[in-house]
Each structure stands twice: as structure tokens, then as C-alpha cells.
Amino acid sequence: MISTQERPAPALDRVPGAAAAAADREDLRRRVAGALTAFVDRQQARLTSVGTETGELAGALRELLGGGKRLRPAFGYWGWRGAGMPDDDRVVTAVAALELFQACAIIHDDVMDHSETRRGRPSVHRRFGRLHGVAGWRGDGDSFGTGAAILLGDLCLAWTDEMFFGSGLEAARLQRARPLFDEMRTELMGGQYLDLLEQAIGGGSVVGARRVIQYKSARYSVMRPLQLGAALAGAERPLLAGYEAYGLALGEAFQLRDDVLGVFGDPVETGKPAGDDLREGKRTVLVALAGRSSSAAQGRLLERHLGDPGLDDDGVATVREIIVATGALAEVERMIRTCTEQAVAALAASPVDPCAEVALHELAAAATVRRF
Amino acid sequence: MISTQERPAPALDRVPGAAAAAADREDLRRRVAGALTAFVDRQQARLTSVGTETGELAGALRELLGGGKRLRPAFGYWGWRGAGMPDDDRVVTAVAALELFQACAIIHDDVMDHSETRRGRPSVHRRFGRLHGVAGWRGDGDSFGTGAAILLGDLCLAWTDEMFFGSGLEAARLQRARPLFDEMRTELMGGQYLDLLEQAIGGGSVVGARRVIQYKSARYSVMRPLQLGAALAGAERPLLAGYEAYGLALGEAFQLRDDVLGVFGDPVETGKPAGDDLREGKRTVLVALAGRSSSAAQGRLLERHLGDPGLDDDGVATVREIIVATGALAEVERMIRTCTEQAVAALAASPVDPCAEVALHELAAAATVRRF
Numbered sequence: 001m002i003s004t005q006e007r008p009a010p011a012l013d014r015v016p017g018a019a020a021a022a023a024d025r026e027d028l029r030r031r032v033a034g035a036l037t038a039f040v041d042r043q044q045a046r047l048t049s050v051g052t053e054t055g056e057l058a059g060a061l062r063e064l065l066g067g068g069k070r071l072r073p074a075f076g077y078w079g080w081r082g083a084g085m086p087d088d089d090r091v092v093t094a095v096a097a098l099e100l101f102q103a104c105a106i107i108h109d110d111v112m113d114h115s116e117t118r119r120g121r122p123s124v125h126r127r128f129g130r131l132h133g134v135a136g137w138r139g140d141g142d143s144f145g146t147g148a149a150i151l152l153g154d155l156c157l158a159w160t161d162e163m164f165f166g167s168g169l170e171a172a173r174l175q176r177a178r179p180l181f182d183e184m185r186t187e188l189m190g191g192q193y194l195d196l197l198e199q200a201i202g203g204g205s206v207v208g209a210r211r212v213i214q215y216k217s218a219r220y221s222v223m224r225p226l227q228l229g230a231a232l233a234g235a236e237r238p239l240l241a242g243y244e245a246y247g248l249a250l251g252e253a254f255q256l257r258d259d260v261l262g263v264f265g266d267p268v269e270t271g272k273p274a275g276d277d278l279r280e281g282k283r284t285v286l287v288a289l290a291g292r293s294s295s296a297a298q299g300r301l302l303e304r305h306l307g308d309p310g311l312d313d314d315g316v317a318t319v320r321e322i323i324v325a326t327g328a329l330a331e332v333e334r335m336i337r338t339c340t341e342q343a344v345a346a347l348a349a350s351p352v353d354p355c356a357e358v359a360l361h362e363l364a365a366a367a368t369v370r371r372f
Numbered sequence: 373m374i375s376t377q378e379r380p381a382p383a384l385d386r387v388p389g390a391a392a393a394a395a396d397r398e399d400l401r402r403r404v405a406g407a408l409t410a411f412v413d414r415q416q417a418r419l420t421s422v423g424t425e426t427g428e429l430a431g432a433l434r435e436l437l438g439g440g441k442r443l444r445p446a447f448g449y450w451g452w453r454g455a456g457m458p459d460d461d462r463v464v465t466a467v468a469a470l471e472l473f474q475a476c477a478i479i480h481d482d483v484m485d486h487s488e489t490r491r492g493r494p495s496v497h498r499r500f501g502r503l504h505g506v507a508g509w510r511g512d513g514d515s516f517g518t519g520a521a522i523l524l525g526d527l528c529l530a531w532t533d534e535m536f537f538g539s540g541l542e543a544a545r546l547q548r549a550r551p552l553f554d555e556m557r558t559e560l561m562g563g564q565y566l567d568l569l570e571q572a573i574g575g576g577s578v579v580g581a582r583r584v585i586q587y588k589s590a591r592y593s594v595m596r597p598l599q600l601g602a603a604l605a606g607a608e609r610p611l612l613a614g615y616e617a618y619g620l621a622l623g624e625a626f627q628l629r630d631d632v633l634g635v636f637g638d639p640v641e642t643g644k645p646a647g648d649d650l651r652e653g654k655r656t657v658l659v660a661l662a663g664r665s666s667s668a669a670q671g672r673l674l675e676r677h678l679g680d681p682g683l684d685d686d687g688v689a690t691v692r693e694i695i696v697a698t699g700a701l702a703e704v705e706r707m708i709r710t711c712t713e714q715a716v717a718a719l720a721a722s723p724v725d726p727c728a729e730v731a732l733h734e735l736a737a738a739a740t741v742r743r744f
Binding site: 046047104132135146157162182193200201202281 | 415418419422423425426429476480483484486504507509510511515516518519520522523525526527529530531533534537538543547550554555557558559561562563564565566568569571572573574583587653679
């Protein structure tokens with residue numbers, strides 16, 4: 001399966017120990033960032049030829065791409081390596097494109113949720129809204145911000161396939177990854193729509209919340225990136241199935257951890273004001289479990305506070321107490337542990353190349369850590 | 373240049389006369405519609421596997437795709453035929469993808485402009501807003517509508533490259549078209565952003581309005597589709613340059629005609645309430661010319677009425693009178709004629725295969741017709 005055309009780089013092309021793995025992880029993040037910077041530079045030049053006033057678009061994107069954990073590119077990269085392939089700059093470029101897709105999802109999501117901040121800074125639509133205000137332009141600043149954010153998200157989405165399929169990998173490899181690539185995009189948008197419906201209908205069921213997790217998070221953030229890497233490598237069915245089992249379980253664990261952080265997390269780490277998920281009325285598994293086990297009085301309080309944009313610190317504290325008192329928090333922590341164990345077991349049963357095992361184990365461990 | 377792998381269909385593979393051309397045009401529209409229906413059917417099945425509640429997304433898209441003049445696919449198709457290539461179902465599928473791109477542009481544009489209607493029916497965000505209201509769901513119906521429209525636009529954008537590159541054409545052909553395909557997407561979004569800025573800054577200059585036209589309309593609607601068809605055919609530089617000259621001139625004529633219709637057009641034909649462009653405050657060449665030649669009193673009236681969401685029929689009539697009295701309408705009609713003549717001359721000077729000449733002439737003639 002190893003083509004001689006791919007040039008192994010010494011830094012990553014060995015079975016890493018735990019210490020070396022951390023250095024490799026940092027190295028991969030740097031390389032992904034480098035690929036993104038080079039790509040955005042080219043796009044900025046192209047936009048400038050349309051009009052020099054477009055500079056703010058690339059500026060906002062650069063700022064957004066500066067943050068983030070680069071989780072999806074990491075899974076994509078290790079999906080490729082786990083199929084027994086050597087390190088390859090072109091694969092790093094291809095998986096870096098997943099950050100552009102994520103940028104589109106984030107930018108449009110923040111418009112849809114009216115989120116003020118992202119990763120500790122103003123969200124893109126707020127950034128452009130402020131630009132409008134500072135410049136004293138005519139018309140409504142919020143509308144201008146929304147318009148600019150919709151367009152920048154669209155650019156990111158168009159650039160995702162441009163970067164992925166322009167990575168320089170052989171056409172046959174890209175061709176094999178195409179169905180998964182298409183599947184991933186439609187799945188995510190479909191999952192986002194279900195999420196929107198779930199909030200509108202207010203179903204609040206644990207089953208409904210878990211289905212949203214599967215499409216918005218597990219498949220999109222873990223399973224599909226791993227499988228994309230494997231498909232580029234030309235991997236066979238057993239490895240793709242192993243990645244599916246590992247990815248679905250671990251992706252659920254990640255999202256459940258994220259939901260816990262959204263309610264109990266440190267704003268410094270989450271980059272969002274404490275309790276923002278509660279103000280948005282997110283129908284998470286954590287909230288659904290609390291609703292299911294709450295007394296009538298607790299239920300009324302939850303109903304009143306969830307989705308209240310003006311929810312203050314006392315309100316946030318009240319909801320937190322209910323989530324702890326009903327046992328919902330303990331239950332979600334149990335679920336995270338179980339999912340992570342399932343992921344690790346699936347990995348052990350898969351024909352994954354040893355060079356990727358340490359990295360994939362470490363990525364699994366990261367989900368179980370309580371960070372508050 | 374003609375590959376034997378392409379199967380000529382009897383109906384279109386001949387030099388058409390004017391009467392036959394009309395029948396062929398209708399036939400091409402039908403085939404484009406058929407390709408889109410088949411594609412959306414497949415996507416609906418995929419969305420249904422995410423969740424059966426997603427049916428409304430495909431329903432809204434079907435309705436939107438039912439309308440439209442299929443102008444971009446026509447230019448793409450004749451761009452291919454003009455390079456001497458025979459009729460090919462796979463090319464029809466590839467150029468039909470341009471309708472999905474246009475659907476994304478329309479859906480997101482209507483969100484950005486707060487447009488209530490499109491092609492005589494509720495815009496997509498209004499459609500979903502109404503669904504929310506009728507169902508009596510919780511939260512804000514407008515937010516739900518906006519969210520659903522953003523997601524459906526994103527799906528259309530992702531599906532554009534899926535359909536184009538999945539058309540079944542040889543990989544080498546698709547590879548040749550890729551740079552133009554990418555250019556087209558970035559150009560359009562960049563042009564849309566300039567349009568947004570133009571409205572916010574309220575520059576109102578003729579130069580600024582013409583630049584927006586070039587990127588939002590001429591390149592995107594005419595030049596790029598023609599060149600995409602030519603690139604798929606493997607055409608050389610002279611034909612691409614000829615399409616550029618023809619496309620830029622004709623595209624400008626089309627947009628100027630559209631701007632005139634936006635102010636003076638019959639709502640039955642435009643599918644929008646009379647004067648909607650004025651309420652939106654669109655900074656068209658027509659409006660810029662009127663502003664430039666108006667008296668102080670006329671200038672104040674224009675300033676007051678343009679972009680007023682509550683502009684009534686009397687206000688619309690007043691603006692129309694100013695546009696006529698300042699000579700702006702006559703000037704724009706002159707520009708349309710000049711652009712069309714330039715397009716026709718460019719076509720005559722290009723190495724276009726005779727089989728496409730009649731169709732491209734007819735498409736040019738369509739722009740000069742006054743329809744009010």
C-alpha cells in the first residue's frame with residue numbers, strides 16, 4: 001500500500017513513544033497551520049484582484065483559523081498513517097482543508113445562534129457589525145455583519161474542496177475519498193438542521209440529543225476525518241469499519257465532554273461566557289438527562305432558564321445545581337467513560353498500523369479528562 | 373478534439389436553424405431539469421437517512437429549482453458545443469450543477485437582503501419561518517427560517533462541486549475545468565461582498581456599480597459558464613479569450629436589463645413586488661446615473677426613497693419619474709445596446725464552432741429586448 005512516490009519525513013515516520021508523540025502532535029499542528037496560511041495567502045491575492053476592500057474577509061478568517069485544536073486534521077492524518085502510509089506533506093494539506101470546513105460551520109453556526117463570541121474573540125458577524133459601526137456606514141450594522149459572515153462562510157466552504165482536491169495527491173487517491181468527503185458535508189448540514197428542529201420543537205429527549213451528537217459531532221469530527229485519511233490511503237473495509245467503531249464512540253465522548261464544559265467550564269478555556277450554552281437553550285444530553293430526572297419544581301426552573309438570553313450568574317448557578325442534584329452530571333461522566341472504553345477496545349480490535357496507535361490512544365484519553 | 377467516447381444525441385447534434393434552436397433550447401432546459409431532479413432525489417435519500425424530518429429541505433429546493441431561466445447551464449452547454457464538441461449527457465449534468473450554485477447564491481442573498489419573495493413565491497427563509505409559525509414551535513420563527521436557509525444554501529454549495537465533478541466526464545476534462553470552477557466561486561462571493569460594502573458605504577458611483585456588475589453578474593453568469601464548457605472541451609486560448617470578450621459584454625447587458633426590470637418591470641414577470649430593488653436600496657448603474665444627473669431637489673428625493681423598506685407605490689412612481697427625467701433610463705438602454713453589439717462582434721471574431729453560433733446570438737438578442 002505504500003507508494004514510493006511519497007517522501008517520508010524523519011520527524012513523524014516512526015512509532016512514537018508518549019513523549020515523542022506530544023512533540024509530533026505539536027509538529028503536526030504547526031504543519032497544518034502552515035498549509036492553511038499558504039492557502040489563505042493565495043486566496044487573499046485572488047480576492048484582492050476582485051477588489052482591495054475585501055481584505056477584511058481574509059483578516060477575519062486568519063484570526064479564526066489561528067485558534068482551534070486542529071482535532072479533525074489530526075484524525076485525518078492518523079487515519080492515513082494508521083493505514084500504514086508514510087508521512088506526506090500533501091496529506092497534511094488535504095486534511096488541513098477540514099479546518100476550512102469547520103470554519104464555515106462555526107461562522108454560520110454563530111450567525112444562526114446569535115453568538116457574540118467564539119474562541120474568546122468576537123464572532124465573525126459581530127466583528128463585521130463592529131466594523132460597520134466604527135466606520136459609521138449607512139444601514140443596519142447587524143445586517144451588514146450577518147451578510148459578511150454568510151459570505152465568508154460560503155468562501156470557506158468553497159475553499160474546502162478546492163484545498164482538499166488541490167492538495168497534490170494522486171487523482172486516484174482523491175477519487176476514492178470523494179464519496180466520504182461528500183457524505184461528510186451533507187451529514188453535517190443535515191445534522192445541523194436536526195439540531196435546529198430539536199431546539200424549535202423542544203423535544204428534549206435523550207434519544208433526540210444523541211442523534212444530533214452522532215451527526216453533528218461523532219461522524220463529522222472523528223469518524224469521517226479518520227475514514228478520509230484511510231480512503232486516501234486506499235485502505236480496505238476492515239480498517240474503515242474499525243475507524244467507524246472507534247470514531248462514533250470517541251466522537252460521542254468528545255461531544256459529551258464539550259456539553260459538560262459548556263455548562264461547567266472555565267470561560268478562559270472555553271472562550272465563551274460561563275453558561276452560554278444554557279442561554280442559547282442547547283438541548284444537550286446533559287440537559288435532557290436533568291429534565292428526565294428532575295422534580296416538578298426543578299423542571300419548572302429548567303424550563304424557565306433554558307434559552308433565556310438574559311440568564312444571569314445566579315440563574316446559571318441554579319441550573320448547575322439541578323444538573324448535579326438530579327445525577328445528570330454523574331451520568332454523563334459515566335457515559336464519557338464508557339464511550340472512551342468502547343473506542344479504545346475498537347481500536348485494539350482494528351488492523352491499525354502500530355505507528356498510529358499511540359496517537360489515537362492519546363486522542364481518546366483527552367476526552368476523558370475532566371477540565372473543571 | 374472530438375472524443376469517440378461521447379455519444380451524440382440526434383436532437384442536438386446538428387447546426388440548428390432559428391426555429392430548431394428554440395426547440396433545442398426547450399429540450400436543453402428539460403434535460404437540465406431532469407439532471408437536477410435525479411441529483412436532488414439522491415440527496416434527499418441521503419438526508420432521510422440522517423433524519424426523516426429533513427424532508428422540508430429537499431422540498432424547498434425542488435420548488436426553487438423549478439423556476440429560473442437556466443441561463444448559466446445554457447452558456448456552459450454552448451461553451452462546450454462552441455468548442456466543436458458533440459452533445460453529451462454528462463456535460464448537461466455538469467453544467468446543471470451551476471443551477472445549484474445559483475440556488476445557494478439566491479437563498480443566501482435573500483437572507484442578506486431580507487427579501488420576502490423570490491420568483492413569485494416566498495423566499496426560502498420566509499418559507500421556513502412560516503413552517504415554524506404554523507407548527508407553533510418555540511423560539512423565534514425568523515431565526516429558525518434564517519438558520520434553515522443558511523443550511524440549505526450550504527448544502528447547495530457543497531452539492532455544486534459534488535454534481536459537477538460527479539458528472540461522469542473524464543477526470544482529465546474535469547481537472548482542466550477546476551481552476552475556472554474555483555475562480556468562479558471566489559469571484560462571486562468577493563463580488564457579493566463588494567456589493568454589500570457599496571450599499572453600506574453608499575458610494576453610488578457609476579464605476580463602483582459597474583465593478584459589482586462585472587463580478588456578480590458578467591463573469592459569474594456568462595463568461596465563466598462559457599469558459600467552463602470550453603475548458604471541459606479542452607479548448608485553447610483563442611476560444612477562451614473570445615468567450616471572455618463576449619461574456620463580459622453580454623453579462624453586463626443582462627445585468628443592466630435586470631436593473632431596469634427591477635425598477636420598471638412587471639411583477640408578474642420579475643416575481644418580485646414592483647420597486648423592490650428601490651426598497652432594498654440597490655446601488656445599480658441606473659440609480660447611480662440618475663443620482664449623477666439629478667437636480668438638488670431630485671437628489672434629496674432619491675436619497676430619501678432609496679433603501680426605504682416602507683416605500684409605497686407613490687414613492688416608487690416618484691423615483692421612476694426621476695430616473696426617466698434625468699435621462700438615466702435612456703442612457704442605460706444605450707449601454708445595453710452597445711454592450712450587446714460588442715458581444716455579437718466578439719462572437720463573430722472568435723473561433724466558435726458554427727453549431728453554437730445561432731444559440732449564442734439568440735442569447736445575446738434576449739438581453740436587448742425591452743420587456744415593459
